[in-house]
Amino acid sequence: MNDTKLQLPSSEWVDQFFQFEHVDGSLAQLETPVPLIDLDIVVKNLVRWQAHCDFHKIANRPHIKTHKLVGMAKLQLALGAKGICVQKLGEAEVMADAGIGDQLLTFNVVGVAKLARLAALMRRIDISVVADSVAVVEGLAQAAKLSGRTLHVLVECDTGAGRNGVQTPAAALALAQHINTMPGLQFAGLMTYPPAFKRADIAEFIADTKLLLAKAGLQCARVSSGGSRDLWSNEGLSDITEYRVGTYIYNDRSQVASGAFTFDECAETVLTTVVSRPTDDRAIVDAGSKALTSDLSPMPGYGIIRSLNDAPLYQLNEEHGYLDLSASPTKPNVGDMLRVTMNHVCPVNNLFDKVIFVRGKKILGAVKVDARGKVQ
């Protein structure tokens, strides 16, 4: 894809997706710590990835766990996403309340209360789910019965990431067959969260499974893959029908380290204030682990200040960030504001009730983080 050919929508069209709360004053007058999200960078990231998916004829199903914003999900859909991906029922409910009807929930739904919530969602929206064991499938059948609808179930495959998922193509086939024996359930395809930069391994697992399914006479309508770090790779895409990616919308230091994006494509930073300068080489800022998380990703330090020669936050307490200025060309003073480029943006957005949208140095307004804290 040649980025210069990307057609970007107008600011007016983009802004209609958000309910901006008025913020007094300029950037320099904001209270810190607070996340800043540059909407122009967001739009470029969204349009570029959508064009990539369109070019490869892969459905784009962005993960809303990164932004947790109804407006952003609707913008992603308006730009061409087929539907959204959610990780928890609480996220699905927030997005359903906002009228978003095509959702994939990529987390096993377990327990009576959660299955009842799933059944309620099934009556409202088109939601498909995943399973990687008979125990999970049995529960899903209860939800389907409760709802009176048919539930589409993708079999989650562990293609090397060592997280959830059936371990072999034969196990995937067996579970798919079991799903189709259950009233109210329909096997709908395969889902994997793959290890990055190992596309050949994934492709082999998926291809082998599809062969077994075909021999057994089972349709495999969807193959859903995902992951941010190697999202631009074209390798091993032949069997993939949809792709889930979350971080691409904002990006972060770990995305830059993986080579997927540049710092210019990082839309989100946390604005922080220097509150102490105890020594020549140390500054303490007002963003600690309750603003940045302790996510190492893993990388050295908990974030960097790009404007200070990538000065690292070498330690965090809950409310204190320890900044190493030894390689910084300038030494900020108490009261100076800095922007932290975080290691990992996704958990940061789960810490704040509101984020501030900007376009360059202009503040657009504050936006409520709709699905903050929806971990159930």
Place this chain on the structure above:
Amino acid sequence: MNDTKLQLPSSEWVDQFFQFEHVDGSLAQLETPVPLIDLDIVVKNLVRWQAHCDFHKIANRPHIKTHKLVGMAKLQLALGAKGICVQKLGEAEVMADAGIGDQLLTFNVVGVAKLARLAALMRRIDISVVADSVAVVEGLAQAAKLSGRTLHVLVECDTGAGRNGVQTPAAALALAQHINTMPGLQFAGLMTYPPAFKRADIAEFIADTKLLLAKAGLQCARVSSGGSRDLWSNEGLSDITEYRVGTYIYNDRSQVASGAFTFDECAETVLTTVVSRPTDDRAIVDAGSKALTSDLSPMPGYGIIRSLNDAPLYQLNEEHGYLDLSASPTKPNVGDMLRVTMNHVCPVNNLFDKVIFVRGKKILGAVKVDARGKVQ
């Protein structure tokens, strides 16, 4: 102190401090992940520490950053705490709204907006603050002027922790003298967040500073120290007039590792559900970094399951916890509930809008986390 001599208040008396929201069903019917707080263990921890402070004639000024609950702050005060400690203005405001009038804010207040908020608080409650530079002091003088009140300022000393604070006793004296030259400000003493298990070093810094202050004719009414890991140590207490500690109320794996508390004194766990059993030795639970934080503290793993021979959560994604069952005598099934003992409780309570209070296996109700997300 002999714990068997501790006088514990009645459950009825304790319960009056909290507004419990009704929760349907038993523990096994709770939706996960969710924090559970055992109020009987909390009360024992509070009473024991208060008795220790009383015995040593040190004012107990608990840090509310750990629990962020108005009810818990009021319980601490009712059991004998002199006042509370807050780390951010947002926490101070929530506690002031609840009528808590004696507060120490141990974080430099910097910036026009924050100084205006401090001034507003000064008109409502008895709040003292800290400073470690002329720049911070100049701002505090503006707040005092705005409020029309006198602001008591403690000089923060870096006694070895390498965080905020003046670096030498001479610098502490100079700043104390500067504070007293500013209209509306009054030097009120010294404050330090010391490195654990180095009480002799702290004591020397404080004693040297007090000597310089005395020679210069400055009163040093308060010396505020803190820290959880060596809270029971009697060493180096002679100059300390008050102690700030937060984690002691709930405790966690890092507190046990430090020797300060036992697992029986850990009041808080996160209840989680097994959602996947991909291999014999791996379980995936529904508590990830958005429920437990990525805080390593630093220790191996992100938390343990005590009931499974301390099986460690060896990796977290945002919504997934990876549990190593290789040394576990029993292998939990999908749907089984487990309790995670966290590395560090404080940031966990900042992730949840509500926590569940229990007494043993009995659910008392859900309690709103009043100061959640108050990082500004």
